[in-house]
Amino acid sequence: MLLPGSLSHSRTANQTSDIRKNLRVRDPSENPQYDPEKTYCVEFEVLKASKACRKEPNYxxxxxxxxxxxxxxxxxxxxxxxxxxxxxxxxxxxxRWSALSARHCHGKWLRAQAEPDRTCSARTCKNESQFIFV
Known part of the structure; x- marks a missing residue:
């Protein structure tokens, strides 16, 4: 599931704006093996996208x-x-992927790189990630 990358900064702004709280997902920072430095980016080639995605500005x-x-x-x-x-x-x-905030926007893609990019330096990631995983 995906959210627009523009929501990235609000996920860590404070405890009340963290999307995980609304989704009832466990807080990974409670685990002693958790390492926040493990964030990374993945570049995908979109193979198929539903028509509903064209109607959603964020997607x-x-x-x-x-x-x-x-x-x-x-x-x-x-x-x-x-x-x-x-x-x-x-x-x-x-x-397969699906958009969390646009329920009819979904499709298929292929990972465009062998390993995830810890520096988020891929061509499509340079300015800012377009989407975030939920």
């Missing part, structure tokens, strides 16, 4: 053939996934 970048950057922030890391975000994809395999 217009999700077009067939486009490359997008998705940031995996510390708040979205899962211990059971080796401190990775759910949905970060597998190299060479098509995976």
């Amino acid at each position: 217009k970048a999700l077009k067939e053939g486009e490359r997008v950057c998705v940031r995996c922030e510390a708040e979205a890391l899962h211990e059971g996934l080796g401190w990775r975000c759910q949905g970060h994809g597998v190299e060479g395999r098509i995976t």
Whole structure:
């Protein structure tokens, strides 16, 4: 599941604006193995996107053939996934995505890099990640 990258700064602004509280997700910082420095970005090539995405200003970048950057922030890391975000994809395999705030916006993509980028330096990530994992 994705949210627009513009919401990234509000996720850590304070405890009341943290999206995880509303979704009833466990706080990873309560785990002694948690490391907030493990955030990373993943670049994807969009293979298919529903027509509903075109109607949503925050999701217009999700077009067939486009490359997008998705940031995996510390708040979205899962211990059971080796401190990775759910949905970060597998190299060479098509995976599905859906937009959390636009329920009919969904599609398929392919991870465009072998390993996640800890510095978020990919071409599509330079200015700011376009999306964040939830």
